[in-house]
Amino acid sequence: MKISLAWLREFVDLPEPVSELQEILSDLGLVVEGTETVGESLDDVVVARVDEIRAIKGADRVRLVVVDAGDGPLEIVCGAMNFEVGNYVPLAPVGAVLPGGFEIAARTMRGVTSHGMLCSSRELRMSDDHQGLMILDDLIEPHVGERLLDALALTPDVIFDISVEGNRPDAWSIEGVARDLAVRLRRPLRGPVLASPNVTETSDSFAKAGIDDPESCGRLTVSVLRNVRVALSPSWVAQRLQHAGMRPISNVVDASNFVMLELGQPTHPYDAASVAGHTIRVRRARPGETLTTLDGVERVLATPGRGLGDTGEDCVIVDGDDQILGLAGVMGGASSGTSDETSDVLLEAAFFDPMTIARSSKRHGLRSEASHRFERGVDPELGLRAAARFVAVLQESVPELEWLAAPLDVRGDVPVPPTLTLDDDDLKGLLGITIDRDDLTSILSGMDFTVSERDGGLEVTAPSRRLDIRSGHLGRADVIEEIARIYSYRRIPRHNPAWPEVGGLTERQMLRRHLRDVIVDAGAFEAWTPSLGSDADFDLLYPGRERVRITNPLSSDESVLRATMITGLVRAWARNFERGTGDVVMAEFGVVFEHPSETSAPHVARGGVGGALTLNLPRENERLTVILGRPDDDARSAVALWRLLEGRLGLDDVVVRASEAPAGLHPTRTGTLVDRASGRTLGFVGEVDGELVGAITTVPGVRRLGLLDIDLDAVADPDVAIRRSPLVRVPGRFPSAVIDLAFVTPRTVHAADLEFALRGASDLIESVELFDVYEGPGLSEGSRSLAYNVRFSSSERTLSDQEISEARAALIAAASSLGAQLR
Amino acid sequence: MSPSPLAQLDQQTAELLSTIDALTSLDALRDVEATLTGKRSVLAALQKSLGSLEPDERRAAGAELQEARRVVTAAFDERRRLLERDARLESLESDRLDLGDVVTPDVVRPLAPGHPSLVAITQRELEDVFVAMGFTVADGPEVETDWYNFEALNIPPAHPARGMWDTFYVDLGEPETVVLRTHTSPSQIHLMEEAVAKGTLPIHAVMPGRCFRRDTPDASHLYAFHQIEGLVVDRGITFGDLAGTIETFTRAYFGPDITSRLRPGYFPFTEPSAEFEVTCTICRGEGCRTCSFTGWIELGGCGVLDPAVFDAVGIDSTQWSGFAFGFGVDRCGQMRHQLTDMRALTENDTRFLEQLS
Numbered sequence A: 001m002k003i004s005l006a007w008l009r010e011f012v013d014l015p016e017p018v019s020e021l022q023e024i025l026s027d028l029g030l031v032v033e034g035t036e037t038v039g040e041s042l043d044d045v046v047v048a049r050v051d052e053i054r055a056i057k058g059a060d061r062v063r064l065v066v067v068d069a070g071d072g073p074l075e076i077v078c079g080a081m082n083f084e085v086g087n088y089v090p091l092a093p094v095g096a097v098l099p100g101g102f103e104i105a106a107r108t109m110r111g112v113t114s115h116g117m118l119c120s121s122r123e124l125r126m127s128d129d130h131q132g133l134m135i136l137d138d139l140i141e142p143h144v145g146e147r148l149l150d151a152l153a154l155t156p157d158v159i160f161d162i163s164v165e166g167n168r169p170d171a172w173s174i175e176g177v178a179r180d181l182a183v184r185l186r187r188p189l190r191g192p193v194l195a196s197p198n199v200t201e202t203s204d205s206f207a208k209a210g211i212d213d214p215e216s217c218g219r220l221t222v223s224v225l226r227n228v229r230v231a232l233s234p235s236w237v238a239q240r241l242q243h244a245g246m247r248p249i250s251n252v253v254d255a256s257n258f259v260m261l262e263l264g265q266p267t268h269p270y271d272a273a274s275v276a277g278h279t280i281r282v283r284r285a286r287p288g289e290t291l292t293t294l295d296g297v298e299r300v301l302a303t304p305g306r307g308l309g310d311t312g313e314d315c316v317i318v319d320g321d322d323q324i325l326g327l328a329g330v331m332g333g334a335s336s337g338t339s340d341e342t343s344d345v346l347l348e349a350a351f352f353d354p355m356t357i358a359r360s361s362k363r364h365g366l367r368s369e370a371s372h373r374f375e376r377g378v379d380p381e382l383g384l385r386a387a388a389r390f391v392a393v394l395q396e397s398v399p400e401l402e403w404l405a406a407p408l409d410v411r412g413d414v415p416v417p418p419t420l421t422l423d424d425d426d427l428k429g430l431l432g433i434t435i436d437r438d439d440l441t442s443i444l445s446g447m448d449f450t451v452s453e454r455d456g457g458l459e460v461t462a463p464s465r466r467l468d469i470r471s472g473h474l475g476r477a478d479v480i481e482e483i484a485r486i487y488s489y490r491r492i493p494r495h496n497p498a499w500p501e502v503g504g505l506t507e508r509q510m511l512r513r514h515l516r517d518v519i520v521d522a523g524a525f526e527a528w529t530p531s532l533g534s535d536a537d538f539d540l541l542y543p544g545r546e547r548v549r550i551t552n553p554l555s556s557d558e559s560v561l562r563a564t565m566i567t568g569l570v571r572a573w574a575r576n577f578e579r580g581t582g583d584v585v586m587a588e589f590g591v592v593f594e595h596p597s598e599t600s601a602p603h604v605a606r607g608g609v610g611g612a613l614t615l616n617l618p619r620e621n622e623r624l625t626v627i628l629g630r631p632d633d634d635a636r637s638a639v640a641l642w643r644l645l646e647g648r649l650g651l652d653d654v655v656v657r658a659s660e661a662p663a664g665l666h667p668t669r670t671g672t673l674v675d676r677a678s679g680r681t682l683g684f685v686g687e688v689d690g691e692l693v694g695a696i697t698t699v700p701g702v703r704r705l706g707l708l709d710i711d712l713d714a715v716a717d718p719d720v721a722i723r724r725s726p727l728v729r730v731p732g733r734f735p736s737a738v739i740d741l742a743f744v745t746p747r748t749v750h751a752a753d754l755e756f757a758l759r760g761a762s763d764l765i766e767s768v769e770l771f772d773v774y775e776g777p778g779l780s781e782g783s784r785s786l787a788y789n790v791r792f793s794s795s796e797r798t799l800s801d802q803e804i805s806e807a808r809a810a811l812i813a814a815a816s817s818l819g820a821q822l823r
Numbered sequence B: 001m002s003p004s005p006l007a008q009l010d011q012q013t014a015e016l017l018s019t020i021d022a023l024t025s026l027d028a029l030r031d032v033e034a035t036l037t038g039k040r041s042v043l044a045a046l047q048k049s050l051g052s053l054e055p056d057e058r059r060a061a062g063a064e065l066q067e068a069r070r071v072v073t074a075a076f077d078e079r080r081r082l083l084e085r086d087a088r089l090e091s092l093e094s095d096r097l098d099l100g101d102v103v104t105p106d107v108v109r110p111l112a113p114g115h116p117s118l119v120a121i122t123q124r125e126l127e128d129v130f131v132a133m134g135f136t137v138a139d140g141p142e143v144e145t146d147w148y149n150f151e152a153l154n155i156p157p158a159h160p161a162r163g164m165w166d167t168f169y170v171d172l173g174e175p176e177t178v179v180l181r182t183h184t185s186p187s188q189i190h191l192m193e194e195a196v197a198k199g200t201l202p203i204h205a206v207m208p209g210r211c212f213r214r215d216t217p218d219a220s221h222l223y224a225f226h227q228i229e230g231l232v233v234d235r236g237i238t239f240g241d242l243a244g245t246i247e248t249f250t251r252a253y254f255g256p257d258i259t260s261r262l263r264p265g266y267f268p269f270t271e272p273s274a275e276f277e278v279t280c281t282i283c284r285g286e287g288c289r290t291c292s293f294t295g296w297i298e299l300g301g302c303g304v305l306d307p308a309v310f311d312a313v314g315i316d317s318t319q320w321s322g323f324a325f326g327f328g329v330d331r332c333g334q335m336r337h338q339l340t341d342m343r344a345l346t347e348n349d350t351r352f353l354e355q356l357s
């Protein structure tokens, strides 16, 4: 919201310099996001009349303009095209310095000398308008040679861009901001000049007003204004609007906008001649009714949208023939506005239920200055005061204006301002401090709360404008926040809370950290690939499968939640590869998603309006996916990496079993990581399917990519991924005996299973390790030779040859029970 | 009347089909493609001979011939598909590796360090500070219902405050009932519901995690980002405790010469609500472009828990009180590493990543 400092100063005396005021505003929660100085450096700019416009030979972008600024004809070269002979425009003569330090000098181009510059309002820092020169006859009665500052009654001003929080409907105006400052600075708040009805004829003799839907319209006031003459606004009104970023239109429309900016009440002036029966009623729209709004769009009303909990209600303004004049509180219709012919005006100033306006505005995608204010909540008691201010402003340009007595005033359901008790303990309990009772009272009464003393505290009633203040214990928090805000958060002493419970990470979080450390130590670059992908990506690996889709994606490439990180990582790796920086391992910790209809274990959660339903959400599976993309990386190096992780995680016994490959993995070079004891799958190891690499990258097919894809949900579960016993064994002091044994083993027997069998063959075995695999000549089809290095020892003695030989025999027997024969 | 040029068509078609069925390799298939379906094929020759027929006959014969060509081409394509599948299976088979047989000591890799991500590094540093301050760490889901992401946080459906978050909706259930979480605050609700159910109040926890907002990515925003949320629910907790906690964290994380301050803000789930700012880490408070010459950088939001949130999760607000805070993990990392373009975080360029440790 743009706020003029000069305008604020009409309401309250303010400190210098501006930077101090800015600090105070921010500390009040009215954060100043920008400041702009206007009307400065305009001392030399004068009003000039355009007397002649000539083409310049060889130039089609600029013309020669002859103007008179009081000292006779002056030739200026000008690029703007929006004016004609007879217009009055601002002239910066040679020697003038414009805002921003731009000094005007005589310039010669194409043989013509320009003796100054004709200005747009943006060049003068008066508005954002740069569609051409500022045409002064649209704004004022101009006089040649007059200083622009005098002609426009301009005073230098500072414009703050203030961000007003959603819970401060009362601060959405000049007066509201001024009130905060007045209470903080303990200075009086001055009110604006208000008019009063000035004829005895009463409003009901001319117009009628009614509320058919008291729930959505809590208050409807209609003022009857006669002898209206539509004209330009006085320049000070126009200037205020421009400084607030609004375009002046006519005195009637401008007065309405002026009052909205100043007091926060949107009003709507209707041309009485186009309102049937001079009647304004508020009712609910009927399903299917239509309205063409000011923006030219035909709206179908009272039809529920897709929004959660949207009942489709719209509240409309209708006339005596039940014709819809506008969407209440959001936007008027195209037919009933004021025009140059207007002489009688019906001025509507109402209070609408904020949620009704919010739903309408959201459903129709219509946002206006009015809807912004109504959906946050406009003071239900403000309507007639706003009308009085409107009349006072309009009277500046139309002194003969008549305001009929007893404006129409109809009431619907208005929220009742809550009354709360506020004990000294409440404040201490919430803020941790005690504030002097007098200070409290002065803050609250300054903000127009009604305050009375009671035993142990205060009784407080919120002013009608504070629709954000709730009742009961909720309202107490609201009021205390208001006190703290005015008192200043910075004055509340800081305190460090202490509690006996210790902090820490969960087992799973520690495991995640551990894994990250190990994988990084093993050479992985940690990547962050997109959680959202395209349908095409999803179909590459999971054609036909239900996917978790985003209703409102930014683009179709980001419309589906990923079901794997393999695709993203391969892409990330390939981009590096193409750049010549791809000889790396890339890893990602992240969540992949499965549609609830595709999983036996959807995430079940409370949902729906009020949390009354139980909803099936996607299964979220946390995984660690690693792509090994160094030269010569392949499934073997992926297995080696897994063995490293397995060892560092302290897993007891995980077998790499040949298995059918999940999508994205190489069909014949993939193994499943199976925990031997629990029988559960912990992930997959192998290579990326070359078809996937070919489909999404330009990397030549010969390059293998190792792949490790670990299910962290499984690995983190100690019942699924069985840990080694924490108990340790002290190695014997006696020397170990070491033998190598090679077994011709059927392909169907897994090396890890044979190893497991060997380990259990004798108590004397210290370790068993596979060190060679041989296949080829000398061995029968369907078998290969597995060679193990076996260490024996005893804690009690040096093993005898006899003992070693018995143990060896036991090993051979154990192997043969699996069909493996000593080679 | 001369015999129709298509008199032998059925037999010719059958011969072509059996030739196709007899093809056993892709090479062979390629070699004969032109003679089976191409310009040099029998059917193409027949096509040329139709020119001598009367128009009516030519039309009928043309249709017949076209059908024959369709059948032959389909058979050829099907054969190619089968042969290609066989070839892939064969190559996969010859490529087969029993990963159970891998002798890992044979796999020798050069020793080269990897690099954790900037987000992971930052998140760990933040967690460590809070753990030292007595906080536990909790995780939460990325897909949430409207209840957790908004309504239980005192943001009812259609409430204008929802405009504070640009929400991605998920196509599940009724419209707008499922969302990608827009902040980590729903994790607060999960923690409180769980503590109430198990009777394990108080809570002192931080909740880091990935969030999503429907923002077009630029140098300072990505549609996905990471936040860390803090929640304390205990007896006698006040706004002063919140301000003290924020200050302790600020000094611990950013260093002893960086301080914090609170100013009023608005979050529907806290009352009083505050934005918290820290001394600009670039200019140390002197004022610079980064801080718009204020000496302060806005870091996050915080506040005393609104009693409406306690009501939603069933905590007695006469017995318990608490505060919450939240801020960007990525943003902290951006400040510490003076990252000039957030998009680098998701571009995964190794030349960027290798600077991190």
Ligand SMILES: [Zn+2]
Binding pocket: B280, B281, B282, B283, B284, B285, B286, B287, B288, B289, B290, B291, B292, B293, B295, B296
């Ligand atoms: Zn700075």
